[in-house]
Amino acid sequence: MSPEELEIQSEPLNPDAEEISLETPTDDLHRVVPAIEFREVELFFDDRIILDKISFTVRRGETKVVLGGSGGGKSTIIKLILGLLKPDSGQIFIDGEDITEFDEIDLMRIRRKIGMVFQEGALFDSLSVYENVAYRLHEEGVPEEEVEHEVKRMLRFVNLEDAIDKMPVELSGGMRRRVGIARALIGNPSIILFDEPTAGLDPPTARTICELAIKLRDLEDASSIFVTHEMNNLEYLSSEYAVIDEHGDVQFEQEGEKLCLINTEVLMLRNGEIIFSGKEDELKCAPDPYIMKFIRGK
Amino acid sequence: MNLLKKFILELQEISFLVWRALIGLRKKPRYLPEIIRQMDLIGVGSLAIIILTGFFTGGVLILQTYPTLAYYGGQSEAGRAVATSLIRELGPVLTALMVAGRVGSAISAELGSMVVSQQIDAMRALGTSPTRKLVTPRIIALITMLPLLTVAADVFGIIGGGIVAKQIFGLDNSLYLTSVRNGVTIQDLIGGVIKPIFFALIIGVIACHKGLKTEGGTVGVGKSTTSAVVLASIYVIIADFFVSKLLTVIFGTSTL
Ligand SMILES: Nc1ncnc2c1ncn2[C@@H]1O[C@H](COP(=O)(O)OP(=O)(O)O)[C@@H](O)[C@H]1O
């Protein structure tokens, strides 16, 4: 990514930013092509079926909340998007490109567009917070002053400017997760994948993580997949939106008064099959006993 | 049958790993600082135990062979006996075994815990090839450091032998050194440095492969570490036979 591009994208509130960094000629066409698309994706481990002909799309600017118990195949879907695993059949499209047959070199180009937040943060133990967040830029050989500027901007975004010189072992679980988010966001990826980013965190910290995801969706126009098995995460993501008030501060408003959220959908997985796909309120009315049990916990 | 299939599959994976590690050398970025850091960790870090190993091995060689040599009236050849067996066999093999234990286990455990904590996935997701960033520097560092460590073991083994010969058997130092000098051929020296290059490749590849293949959480890290050390040690000993044979074919049979 060129320095100019970084500069332009680093103005989160500039509505023109998206347009300037477009790769396709017209904005309309660009938005029609889904950010992520799965077509009949099938995956086996040994002889066990892990994903059974999964199809779904994530539109640009949309957040797809993926629900499901453990072992349902949620992390597997995320690994497939990154090309860390290959499907046994079916196709996966990222920004309209079929990545199914891509080799590591082409995948590296795709991965540059994707930010990944891992379950436990997956920070590099041997690197400081600064080096962790800077990792991608260092690998790309970006000049150090620019790296520093970006790292500080990202750490400000996740509210962790003080931790810049710490090592990962010195951080709490929530801080690790936030450093993981900062690391994923550097280089301004257009697609962000969250794998259970709130698992094992206390409710207020989990809430901050959800707020970050909402901010990315509403203020940065990112497409994302948010894997979780906690219902209140879904509640936040599908009922609140982020706006900038007159002082330039971010505010979270409830759905209903001014706006109805159309850019958040739910996907529910069970044993490698999609058992629900739609809006959150539809999920609450779904007759499936597994879904009811999942929502109410009994 | 199943076992054979597994073995062949594993061999194939290892060959791929070696291939990609070699390709990693050709392309940029080359991660030079990482190579130097690994050289320091592997080479300088192992020096103390290698010197101790060499020293006492040389000592015990004299301790065991001197009486026999003396029985046949050949005590003046004690230096030659120690030097040839050290430089040809014991130096390379013992050094490789010590390094397999110390460095092989560390590499496998480090990579293994990176796998289970998803750091390897994170690395790939962030656009870096773990082979190029982690495997290549470690193998390069091993290939350069193991021959040097072997030379250190040889030298301190000969010194250890000399000290034992003097202190316990009263053998004159200059006599000992002359016999060392007469005994060692240039072929021995070359062979003694070629062997560790093979051993380094074996240790590095097996440790990295086992580490990167770790499955099943922290228990898995323990398992892959153990099997890395065991396999690397066994393969070093097996390879020693074949490399020795190869060297005698190339240099012709050397006489003691
Ligand atoms: N490397 C692997 N080898 C074999 N089975 C695996 C592997 N990774 C995941 N699985 C299996 O795939 C299924 C889905 O796993 P995963 O996608 O991690 O589930 P989730 O993230 O929804 O908890 C699980 O049943 C798991 O046991």
Ligand SMILES: [Mg+2]
């Ligand atoms: Mg998971």
